[in-house]
Amino acid sequence: MQNKYKDLINQLQNDFSDLEILSDEPMSKHTTFKIGGPADIYVEPSIVQVVPLIKLLKKQAIPFMVIGNGSNLLVSDDGIEGVVISLAKPAADIQIDGTSITAEAGAMLSSVANQAAASGLTGLEFASGIPGSIGGAVYMNAGAYGGEIKDVLTSVTILTPEFDLVELTPEDLDLSYRHSSLMEKGGIVLSAKLELQLGDSQAIKAQIEDIRQQRINKQPLNFPSAGSTFKRPEGYFAGKLIDDAGLRGYTVGGAQVSNKHCGFVVNTGDATCADVLKLMSDVDDIVFDKFGVHLAPEVRIIGRNMD
Numbered sequence: 001m002q003n004k005y006k007d008l009i010n011q012l013q014n015d016f017s018d019l020e021i022l023s024d025e026p027m028s029k030h031t032t033f034k035i036g037g038p039a040d041i042y043v044e045p046s047i048v049q050v051v052p053l054i055k056l057l058k059k060q061a062i063p064f065m066v067i068g069n070g071s072n073l074l075v076s077d078d079g080i081e082g083v084v085i086s087l088a089k090p091a092a093d094i095q096i097d098g099t100s101i102t103a104e105a106g107a108m109l110s111s112v113a114n115q116a117a118a119s120g121l122t123g124l125e126f127a128s129g130i131p132g133s134i135g136g137a138v139y140m141n142a143g144a145y146g147g148e149i150k151d152v153l154t155s156v157t158i159l160t161p162e163f164d165l166v167e168l169t170p171e172d173l174d175l176s177y178r179h180s181s182l183m184e185k186g187g188i189v190l191s192a193k194l195e196l197q198l199g200d201s202q203a204i205k206a207q208i209e210d211i212r213q214q215r216i217n218k219q220p221l222n223f224p225s226a227g228s229t230f231k232r233p234e235g236y237f238a239g240k241l242i243d244d245a246g247l248r249g250y251t252v253g254g255a256q257v258s259n260k261h262c263g264f265v266v267n268t269g270d271a272t273c274a275d276v277l278k279l280m281s282d283v284d285d286i287v288f289d290k291f292g293v294h295l296a297p298e299v300r301i302i303g304r305n306m307d
């Protein structure tokens with residue numbers, strides 16, 4: 001890029017002196033799929049920098065996108081226009097007060113679940129192996145092993161597209177299977193409050209370990225992926241439909257239906273976004289031909305030329 005955002009970079013350097021500003025940053029470095037072309041600008045602001053940063057970008061009509069840990073993203077090979085703002089942070093603040101937990105959007109689910117376990121709080125074990133942030137988990141209503149964020153969430157602090165800071169309840173967010181109203185209405189999760197129950201720390205830790213083992217046994221964790229590629233169609237399991245359609249191991253370029261778990265598309269080394277999209281389209285077509293069921297993507301497909 002002949003940096004069309006040169007002026008912006010200068011301004012960001014002035015206004016946010018301790019913010020590292022990366023230009024033409026490959027998104028393959030920031031997604032668990034290890035796929036994606038360059039973001040024009042990529043930043044990891046502290047939580048207090050988020051609001052002023054976004055205000056500045058909006059004022060100048062510069063496109064931006066907020067991401068968490070990049071664990072549910074398929075990013076265009078052509079990259080992302082404007083500014084990518086990553087909130088995920090291993091050291092993000094997590095406060096525990098009795099049975100209530102308040103976590104910054106960037107806190108990793110695993111950290112929150114582990115801290116809950118250490119404090120003898122039960123209810124978040126299901127989320128311990130989901131490699132996302134709290135913000136991403138609220139946006140996606142992430143869930144596993146019979147639980148979902150909706151079950152434990154009491155409120156979220158959101159920066160609305162109109163720049164209001166508001167407290168919303170799970171009902172306001174219309175959380176349902178891998179859906180929140182943020183997908184339609186916009187808004188950035190800044191923090192979330194969860195309510196858990198008192199339990200036995202050792203039993204909670206044992207449950208987390210049991211889930212970890214189940215994931216290791218069933219999921220292709222040795223390959224880059226974005227988790228379940230497709231949503232569960234009502235009444236079916238995507239992985240089973242794909243397997244029954246004879247697509248285990250089906251490959252397009254570097255993208256492959258996992259041999260270990262057909263619900264996952266994995267990057268075998270040099271997959272492009274185009275490979276994954278072609279594979280997803282083929283899988284959907286073949287499954288539809290055989291079973292009359294369409295598979296909708298669970299992964300968020302983002303970036304240039306993806307609309």
Ligand SMILES: Cc1cc2nc3c(=O)[nH]c(=O)nc-3n(C[C@H](O)[C@H](O)[C@H](O)COP(=O)(O)OP(=O)(O)OC[C@H]3O[C@@H](n4cnc5c(N)ncnc54)[C@H](O)[C@@H]3O)c2cc1C
Nearest residue numbers: 068069070071072132133135136137139142143144189227
């Ligand atoms: C190996 C593996 C296993 C997985 N297992 C599961 C599972 O069991 N259950 C499950 O539900 N998911 C699973 N996932 C998918 C993924 O981890 C979840 O969807 C997770 O919630 C995404 O969080 P993230 O922080 O990585 O978000 P990202 O992938 O960075 O972003 C996802 C979406 O959320 C938006 N977003 C992120 N942060 C914010 C914010 N602060 N405010 C507003 N919007 C935001 C982004 O714009 C994007 O649209 C798995 C993924 C992998 C790689």
